[in-house]
Amino acid sequence: MPDTSRSTHPDLHDGGRHDGSTVDVLVTLLDDGVQPPSYAHPGDAGADLVTTVDVEIPPQGRVTVPTGVAIALPDGYAAFVHPRSGLAAKHGVTVVNAPGTVDAGYRGEIKVILANTDTSTPVVLRRGDRVAQLVVQKVERARFVTATSLPGSHRGSGGFGSSGGWTPA
Ligand SMILES: O=c1ccn([C@H]2C[C@H](O)[C@@H](COP(=O)(O)OP(=O)(O)OP(=O)(O)O)O2)c(=O)[nH]1
Secondary structure (H helix, E strand, C coil): CCCCCCCCCHHHCCCCCECCCCECCEEEECCCCCCCCECCCCCCCEEEEECCCCEEECCCCEEEEEEEEEEECCCCEEEEEECCHHHHHHHCEEECCCCEEECCCCCCEEEEEEEECCCCCCEEECCCCEEEEEEEEECCCCCCCCCCCCCCCCCCCCCCCCCCCCCCC
């Protein structure tokens, strides 16, 4: 039986091939000086993203920086823009919407929304600096089924610190 689950329309191609351990992700480079995202070490989960612009983030400020890359993920995948621990530990820089979600259908430039959590020191980032990491993952698409009641569970409806250590105000 032919596989009809994947579109053959060139504009709707899902962008990649996957064999269980690696997945091909089509990348377009929108800036002459930019390389495709790359993993610093074998086994790394995140591929580094760079800023293509110089920016200064004021104390407790935020900026959105372009990365110069656009991708086409296969259907059933998403990519997540995570902070880099080094930038967080050394300078207090994080990703505001961490993890940012890049949908499989998104073809625009990946951007990173950075925040400087330091209360007194601005952070200067230069074109080419690694500012975030992109984690590509398989994701399930849920079918939300309305029910009149939910099956019981050990946790039940307890949340927000119900297991101890924190009491909501
Ligand atoms: O850190 C991020 C997060 C998202 N995106 C891009 C890819 C994503 O597919 C698109 C939309 O993101 P999201 O769905 O999180 O934004 P939204 O505010 O819900 O907007 P929309 O109504 O467009 O879905 O923006 C980025 O470039 N960087």
